[in-house]
Amino acid sequence: MTKTIIEVRNLTRDFVVGDEVVHALRGVSFAIEEGEFVTIMGTSGSGKSTLLNILGCLDTPTSGDYLLDGLAVREMNKNRRAEVRNNKIGFIFQSYNLLSRTTALDNVELPLLYNRKYTASQRKEMARKALVEVGLENRMTHFSNQMSGGQQQRVAIARALVNEPVMLLADEATGNLDTHTSFEILTLFQKLHQSGKTIVFVTHNPELSAYSSRTIVLRDGQVIEDSRNTHIKSASETLATLPKIN
């Protein structure tokens, strides 16, 4: 019996724009088990960003329930949600969002600074471990602006891993990268998935769904498809077929 990480039931989210009410989500329900690699797909305006914000505890639903690792997020106040983000979620953004003029190590350490559980030496140790996990053991003291896009995204992934979250939440994580680097990052995600991490990957790119274990497709605020992928493609194999750079 695997553990349920995410459970959403009949989720709706309305925005009031002027006099109009926009229904961004209209009754979304699904559950994600521990160890799944889920792609949430949808075109622009499908409500996937709204869903991502809610799953990431940045926003709360208008109605419906959201249980993250057994905790009811809808009833939480801002501070409590900040704690949940700090302890249970690892964010990865399209534009990396690293602190400039700051070393990789200091960037990765950031989430731990907002958690009083850790001492300075523990923080350094955990940050180092996370950077090794994403293959940046030789770039620890490099500044974020001295790195390539792929390296920066690896730092961002390390930062998402450092607090040992119950799930990684990636928002168009390969959107800013060239194809070659995209597949490198995707390979890393698959590796993390194989080591047991739960990953929710939000994208508008249909190609990427073939590399995950499950695909949820959103359209007009509703789930129109929720399918398990029995034939997961290997990103590293795809990478090998790509023309070599340099």
Added chain:
Amino acid sequence: MNYWNLFYIALRAIVSNKMRSFLTMLGMIIGVWSVITMLALGQGSKESIRSQLSEMGSNIIMIHPNMGMMGGVRQNASDQQSLKPADYESLKKECVHIAAITPQLTASGQLINGVNNAPSTLYGVNSDYLTIKCLRIKSGNMFNEHQIKVSAKVAVIGKTVADNIFPGVTDPVGQVFRFKNIPMTVIGVLEAKGTNSMGQDQDDVVLVPYTTVQKRILAINYYQSMLASAKSESESQAATEEITEILRRNHHITNPEDDDFSIRSMEELISTISSTTNVLTILLACIAGISLLVGGIGIMNIMFVSVTERTKEIGLRMAVGAKERHILLQFLIESVVISVTGGVIGILLGFLSAWVLTNLVHWNSTVQASSVILAFAVCTATGVFFGWYPAKKAARLDPIDAIHYE
């Protein structure tokens, strides 16, 4: 949340924006620097005025007869006859707060020595006068009790007088001059004292026994005034009260409004003059304070720019678990650290410029502990006050909007 972490985060933000942080600090540095320097200059000038006045004898208490009315005509104070030798005797005997007391009678006229002559004033005093006025004998002696008793025709003269009527004589002791046909023998010469802070020549004096002026020259049975000196500056008030009490008793006065004498102490004069410099100091400090205010506004300005510029960073921090108060404190700590660091540098520069003014420009200036504490407090307050609003703005950002801010 460990608050040291926030401190660490804020410090790192300051260090990674060295140039901007320094320029922001500059406003505080200049503000505090000028406040400290102005206050130091004000304090220094106050002290130098005080020490100049002290040279004239800081503990001096002057006892004059009060201006009185005679048949509806207000009389000149020195014509009043209320201060009697008996008053002098009882003050001398009974007062415990005074160190020295002398009657003072003056007579002006021409001093003549052959072809040389000069107008001057004879001061009829006793030997306590030297103590009271902080005078020293350069050569010869002061007149003694016996010479006072016999109204001896002897004089101790100041340097200006010596130069005027005994030109070319290296030591006038033993020389004789005439004053209104009375021959006076010089028995001592005073050490030169120069002009005082009010421009009076303190060396243009002739000291003679008070009995000589009283009996031989003026032929009166009262004293024009008396001078005393309190044992210390702090006792000057007590001494004044003591003298008042004794004189009232001697003169049978019950109603203070009927006082036929007036007492003024140098202490009062000093505090009057000091209050003028105080006003000046406050004025200078206010002008400097304005630059401190401008510095504070500079901090607020930069913090606002910084919040806007770092919106994305704030969004990220919130996404990874920073609470509103963490963001608020981070920005508040940043602005306080900037202003306090600027303040400390300003204080150090203030000390430096006070030292330079004192030792190289020779303007007396003293940095007081109180102005350092004031500057430090103002810096911290400025940091909090001008940092609060931008910090609040940062903390109120919506993480979703912030993280997607371009």
